[in-house]
Amino acid sequence: MTIPIITDLDVARAGVLRRAPLDEDTTTAAAVAAIIAEVRAGGDAALRDLSERFDGVAPAALEVPHEAWVAALEELPADLCNALMVATEELRRFHERQARNSWVDFSVEGARGQLVVPLQRVGLYVPGGAAPLPSSLIHAAVPAQVAGVEELIVCSPPQRSTGLPAPVVLAAAQIVGVDRVFSVGGAQAIAAMAYGTASIPRVDKIAGPGNRFVIQAKRLVYGTCGIESLPGPTETLVIADAHAEPRFAAADLLAQAEHVDASAILLTPSAALAQAVQAEVGRQLEALPASNAQAASEAVSTRGGIVIVPDLAVAFDLANEYAPEHLCLLLNDPWPYVGKVRNAGGIFLGEQSFEVLGDYCAGPSHIMPTEGTARYASPVNVDDFRKVISLVGLNAQALARIGPAARRIAEAEGLLAHAAAVAVRLS
DSSP: OOOOEEOOHHHHHHTTTOOOOGGGOHHHHHHHHHHHHHHHHHHHHHHHHHHHHHHSOOOSOSBOOHHHHHHHHHHSOHHHHHHHHHHHHHHHHHHTTTOOOOEEEEETTEEEEEEEEEOSEEEEEOOOTTSOOHHHHHHHHHHHHHHTOSEEEEEEOOOTTTSSOOHHHHHHHHHHTOSEEEEOOHHHHHHHHHHOOSSSOOOSEEEOOOOHHHHHHHHHHBTTBEESOOOOSOEEEEEEOTTSOHHHHHHHHHHHHTSTTOEEEEEESOHHHHHHHHHHHHHHHHHSOHHHHHHHHHHHHHSEEEEEOSSHHHHHHHHHHHOOSEEEEEOSSOGGGGGGOOSOSEEEESTTSOHHHHHHTSSSOSOOOOTTGGGTOOOSOGGGGEEEEEEEEEOHHHHHHHHHHHHHHHHHTTOHHHHHHHHHHHO
């Protein structure tokens, strides 16, 4: 099995470029709602029962002692430790450029402004399971730290062999410097952070990727606490011209396709490139280990495709309609096309600036909008972990100028007590 080539744009729009909305998954939503109710009613005991049911282990203690983080870091291979440190510093350097400041504007009418205030406590979800993702901890924690969040807690699924999160996740927690780590995963972890239990404190906001149960849980607890996004299965859309290297294009498609439920799409006006990439995908699939190849093959054959477009203008129109998480421009000169992009989580410019670097060390957080939400949403950033409080400190001069307008609008809305509150001061 390899990636199909599609020449009919209507077929592409109805197929590979169409997503099933997350809220259509009513079965998962119902299961998650039951889990949330169980956690709210049973607290820590429910978390242990659910961990035993879904993870095959009931942790003796939900909170992971700090000594376990230290031990995990000490046992980590030196080269991996260094790689995680490089990623942490690159993300910190990038996100320190994002910080907004409070401001106050003083005038003869008084003062107006805003306070930019960090959130007090944020919960980070870090996937475990078959493929623990320490990078997801780094990519959520660092922007929160730069924002000034007072307390960061982490929930990650227990490993059956130890009852603790994966050692590499604990090592990353030590490197980044979060505050507390809990051995709990899945929808039950989201519920615990949203509502609080005896062991796990209630948070102001939850961030981090996960499977469909985690994402549905984030959807259902929104309002009880904030969420940064609903990051669904990863997706990459590549736009390539005839100058692109087929090996690179195929490698970029397969890099995302090995994730569960991923989508990998190539748009190109070059039929020759399309055929070369199709062949190269087949060759590179054969070189992957069996488990990775199986996931990637299923993804490229059912949720992937190479779409031959009339020209690059059409390619960018389709890309903006699709609003991909990752938009990779394998173009001879990609920079002139940046202005044509309206909807994307991240743009990766050229063959040496490929998406996998963004997954780990490029600087921006890899928690990016999926499912078409790049039409209105942004990657995780410092502002996700801050809030704005408005400041109004006006005097009598300002009241004389704007008070009559406020009173008249209140009267038009039928809010006469509002109008009276203005009138009593004007008089």
